[in-house]
Amino acid sequence: MIPVKGCKGQKVAVLGLGRSGLSAARSLLAGGADVLCWDDNPAAREAAEAEGFDCVELRRSGDFEGVASLIVSPGIPHLYPAPNPVVRAALEAGVPVDNDIGLFFRSFADSTWHHFETLPRVVAVTGSNGKSTTAALIHHILTEAGRPSQLAGNIGRGVLDIDPAENGSVVVLELSSYQTELARSLTPDVAVFTNLSPDHLDRHGGMGGYFAAKRRLFSEGGPDRAVIGIDEPEGVFLAGQLSEGAADDRVIRVSVAQKLSGPGWQVFARKGFLSEYRKGRQAGSIDLRPIKGLPGAHNHQNACSAYAACRSLGLAPRVIEDAMHSFPGLPHRSQIVAEAGGVTFVNDSKATNVDAAVKALSAFKKIRWICGGLEKDGGLSALNDAAGGVVKAYVIGREAAGFAMQLDVAAEVCTTMAKAVERAMAEMQEGETVLLAPAAASFDQYDNFEQRGDDFLREVQARL
Template sequence: MIPVQGFEGATVAVLGLGRSGLASARALRAGGAEALCWDDNPAARDVAESEGFTCADLTRPGAFENVSGLIVSPGIPHLYPKPNPVVLAALRAGVPVDNDIGLFFRSFATAEWQNFDIAPKVVAVTGSNGKSTTSALIHHVLEQAGRGTQLAGNIGRGVLDLDPAVDGDVIVLELSSYQTDLARALTTDVAVFTNLSPDHLDRHGGMGGYFAAKRRLFAEGGPDRAVIGVDEAEGLFLADQLSEGPGDDRVIRVSVAEKLSGPGWQVFARKGFLSEWRKGRQVGSIDLRPIRGLPGTHNHQNACAAYAVARTLGLAPKVIEKGFASFGGLPHRSQIIAERDGVTYVNDSKATNVDAAKKALGAFDNIRWICGGLEKEGGLGDLAEATGAVRKAYVIGREAAGFAMQLKGVEAVVCNTMAEAVRQAVAEAEAGDTVLLAPAAASFDQYDSFEKRGEDFGAEVKRALGF
């Protein structure tokens, strides 16, 4: 646990008592503060009270008298589409609003660091797609290299549940836009921007607000190094904003769309080969094609970003390549779950938006595509350019018929349920095919989460194959 600094003897309100909220309350208490908790769910309040925390309705008049701060869980809106009433009350009372990420950055460094030979570092990864895989890959490479490292944030543990840093420790954080948007402190050593595509637009008031939330990791934190995916205009703009000129190697530009050149520091992948260039010459390369845990161009982008971070931390290219080779991938992200009779079954349930689905579709040939779910804003129009390898689509979800009608140029069958989609795909698949779950939609019409959807896909595949 990371005890929170700066609130000793003060009362701090905590809104939302899920994983991050309870961890915040515990860390505040460990730092000598009193946590005043609230959640609309009585069961969540019961859990907090069983741990000795005081729960009080923060919507009541005068609730923020003598309160020094409000810590908000990431799922709770603080501005768009409209502020939660508790957040609005705190704003009107002039009470500073923060989240667990802000508490972490104000509390992670301690006086004990003066005795360390190597100061701990924090690597933070944000972006629309690939941030989980990139974060996990960085963590894996560091572990394989024998470096002390912990993984947290939007993946793994909550940030305040981390162990206090030891000499030379590297903390790897995956941070969503919900987390970067509100944190009052974001002082990373290395910050990564993978890419940007439309997502969570209602929460951020549009695309500009969404990009602004991501940009805060760099503008507010001032990282020593920034690794920036430059295949979208926003990434190009961000890299330019952070750089003092073409040769400024504090900014490492990453691409899978083109060969990068110039006097600075670049890492790019073309036709499955990763290349690192510095000061106009190549200094490292990795053949990514045989690495099964990183299939497709989108994973090659993740590999480029992870490679760049590892290089900033002093790892040699051969050490990084060895770490890549042993990386098994993450559940629900281009995860190979079965192979039989020449057919490969891949779970990419995390492909919850059109851009992520396009990248998944681009990673495989001869695809039998299971898709559908709760459609996100913007529709499916952009998917047409990525469906060339699709042999047939099997559409699930409450609105499967409407979803299928938008798949222009693709043979599609309405299956409604995962069980039926898997049954038909397995029956029709031939050697060389890939049965791919890449929904291009949220899961909430049928499942509690994309993880539950992916688990159901895996269970149905095993049932159909007789595992």
């Protein structure tokens, strides 16, 4: 646990008592704060009260008299589409609003660091797609290289639940836009921006607000090194804002769409080969094609970002390459779950938006595609441009018929996962891939994308 600093004797309120909220409450208590808690869910309040926390509803600005700050869990809106009433009351009372990420960055360092030969580092990864794989890959590479590493944030452990730092250790954080938009302190040593595509637009008031939430990771604290994917205009803009000139190697530009050149520091992948250039000369290369845990161009982008982050931490190219070969990949992210009769079954349930599904479709050929769910803003037109390898689509979800009508490929309305898997397996042929890449949220039928991916796996295994 990381006890929160600067709160001793203060009254601090915590809104939202899920994993991050309860973790924040415990760390605040360990730091000497007087903690008040609230969650609209009675079961969550009961769990907090069972640990000895006081639960108090705070809906009027007068309720915040004497409260030093409000700590908000990531899923709770503070501005768009409408602020939560408790957040609004805190802001009207002039009470600062923060989250567990802000508490972590202000509390992680302590006096023991003076005795370390090598200071601990924090690597923070954000972006629309690939941030989980990128963060997990960085952690894996560091661990394989013998560097003490902890994985936390939006993946792994809660950020305040990690162990105190040790000599030369690294904390790798995956941070969503919900986490970066509100944290009052954001000071990573290395910050990574994978890419940007439309997502969570209602929460951020549009694409500009979404990008602004991501950008805060780089603008608030000024990381020593910034790894920036520049295959979208926002990445190009961000890299330009952070750089003092073409030769400024504090910014490492990453691409899987183009060969990069110039006097700066670049990492790019073309036709399955990763290349690192620095000061106009090649400094490293990796053949990514035989690495089973990183299939497809989207995973090659993740590999480039992770490679750049690890190089900025001083790891040698060959050490990174060796570690990549043992990376197993993450569940629900281009995960090969079975192979039978010359057919490969791939679970990419994490492809919850159109851009992620496009990248999954681009990674395989002769696809029997299971898709559908709770459609997000922006429509599905981009899917049709990437569906050249699709033999047939099998559409699930409550609105499966409407989803199927927007596709320019042969499509069968299945509604349920069981029927979709049954029909795909009845029609599959040798050399094909049965791919779950929904291009939609899961909440119409499942609690989360993990449940959806697990359901796919169960249905496949039941028929093999």
